[in-house]
Amino acid sequence: MAGMAGMAAPSEHNLAEPTHFPINAPKEMDWTFAGPFGTYDKAQLQRGLKIYKEVCAACHSMNLVAFRTLEDLGYTEAQVKAFAAEYEVQDGPNSDGEMFTRKALPGDRFPSPFPNSAAAAAANNGAVPPDFSLIAKARGVIRGFPTFVFDIFTQYAEGGPDYIHALLTSYDQQPPAGMEIPEGTHYNPAFIAGKSLAMAKPISDGQVTYEDGTPETVDQYAKDVAAFLMWAAEPHLPERKQTGFQVLLFLALFGGLLYATKRKVWANVAH
Incomplete structure (x- = not known):
């Protein structure tokens, strides 16, 4: 999938040339993680x-993603370790001051x-x-x-x-x-x-x-x-959404309590 950022081609500016990109807008798909209660499959x-x-x-x-995070996908620690070992990463320097390659460990990132x-x-x-x-x-x-x-x-x-x-x-x-x-x-x-x-x-x-x-x-x-x-x-998208819902629920309840308190405190005060 080389070059998803890709390389834009120069335009010849004739009648068939597009004037906007993308030429076709993406279709909105039905994702399990969409919406306020979405989660990953x-x-x-x-x-x-x-x-x-x-x-x-x-x-x-994917140099920001560590192999160990694959446990979130349902893999065991042993499976993640075996998966990581299929890759090689550069390490070092060794005692001779030279860099070397080794099998990746769960703590390493996709090279x-x-x-x-x-x-x-x-x-x-x-x-x-x-x-x-x-x-x-x-x-x-x-x-x-x-x-x-x-x-x-x-x-x-x-x-x-x-x-x-x-x-x-x-x-x-x-x-x-x-x-x-x-x-x-x-x-x-x-x-x-x-x-x-x-x-x-x-x-x-x-x-x-x-x-x-x-x-x-x-x-x-x-x-x-x-x-x-x-x-x-x-x-951590599902956790973020769950936390956001809890915060909104708390704010709603807290706002209701504040309003009820205000009504009680000022109930007998002449306006």
């Missing part, structure tokens, strides 16, 4: 982790597949694949008036996952006649920064096997990895 997060490992990790790091950004750009048509730690919070399409007003009351915060899903499922569309797509880039009407980007279509139907019988389609893959990336960006 651990089975979906596990499938999303599988997508990340088998597809995305070839180009994208980058490239030694540096220059190597990453050279391997991806000049575009450095962004780190995925916060991608679900860093990406999203601005929703104009009056939609953003309603978002305040519905607590819509799923713009990132909606965008990721839209981007991954929009590759098979063809550009309008007359629109020129620069060589080495790929048309995607859901891309937020241009008409095409450096990342080629990263996944196809049946590419990743699900052991739980979930449909192995691009649409499902996109939903699962988008949900996983949302968890990576905000792992």
